[in-house]
Amino acid sequence: AQKITQTQPGMFVQEKEAVTLDCTYDTSDQSYGLFWYKQPSSGEMIFLIYQGSYDEQNATEGRYSLNFQKARKSANLVISASQLGDSAMYFCAMREAGGADGLTFGKGTHLIIQP
Amino acid sequence: NAGVTQTPKFQVLKTGQSMTLQCAQDMNHEYMSWYRQDPGMGLRLIHYSVGAGITDQGEVPNGYNVSRSTTEDFPLRLLSAAPSQTSVYFCASSYSFYSGTGSKANEKLFFGSGTQLSVL
Numbered sequence: 001a002q003k004i005t006q007t008q009p010g011m012f013v014q015e016k017e018a019v020t021l022d023c024t025y026d027t028s029d030q031s032y033g034l035f036w037y038k039q040p041s042s043g044e045m046i047f048l049i050y051q052g053s054y055d056e057q058n059a060t061e062g063r064y065s066l067n068f069q070k071a072r073k074s075a076n077l078v079i080s081a082s083q084l085g086d087s088a089m090y091f092c093a094m095r096e097a098g099g100a101d102g103l104t105f106g107k108g109t110h111l112i113i114q115p
Numbered sequence: 116n117a118g119v120t121q122t123p124k125f126q127v128l129k130t131g132q133s134m135t136l137q138c139a140q141d142m143n144h145e146y147m148s149w150y151r152q153d154p155g156m157g158l159r160l161i162h163y164s165v166g167a168g169i170t171d172q173g174e175v176p177n178g179y180n181v182s183r184s185t186t187e188d189f190p191l192r193l194l195s196a197a198p199s200q201t202s203v204y205f206c207a208s209s210y211s212f213y214s215g216t217g218s219k220a221n222e223k224l225f226f227g228s229g230t231q232l233s234v235l
Contacts, residue, residue, distance in 0.1 A: 093158075102150075103224065
């Protein structure tokens with residue numbers, strides 16, 4: 001079973017609209033971390049936001065927020081007031097307490113913001 | 116203000132050739148790792164290191180070797196390149212190590228700019 005599932009391979013959104021990118025995860029650990037990274041066409045990986053499994057409040061970073069629903073094992077990224085520069089690949093990732101170290105990434109969502 | 120530096124940016128190899136992808140960080144991070152990115156697969160962990168002299172395998176370690184003689188450097192070696200190793204490679208480092216004891220460590224990874232490798 002996949003540990004990180006991103007069900008939206010691609011999305012088209014009108015500029016200035018809010019966007020929700022879906023991410024579900026699978027882990028038996030009680031302690032874990034969830035991340036979102038942005039990869040523009042230039043290729044670099046840009047950290048957006050982090051949510052710890054024990055954090056009671058949803059994480060926010062500027063226009064980005066993480067809708068964390070622990071019981072549903074869901075960690076959706078919300079981008080408010082989308083901009084043309086938000087067009088990129090977006091990856092959800094998880095770090096677990098047990099097992100091999102490092103992040104497990106989803107396959108990504110290709111977001112295109114239309115003017 | 117260099118962060119994580121990867122070299123080269125692009126490389127073309129013939130099957131069977133060997134090469135080393137270089138990775139250096141100047142943030143005094145203990146944790147360093149290598150990922151490969153293939154179309155439709157996301158990023159997959161190859162090898163990682165939690166400190167100088169310590170390395171371990173990730174999800175897809177076959178065909179790759181690593182060593183960590185200093186905190187700053189974490190080279191990735193391809194001993195005998197194969198077409199299946201055509202990929203984009205990312206080095207990453209972190210300023211904290213996830214202890215697994217329940218601590219809420221912020222494990223933000225800092226990524227290098229990537230190496231596009233083609234094996235013919």
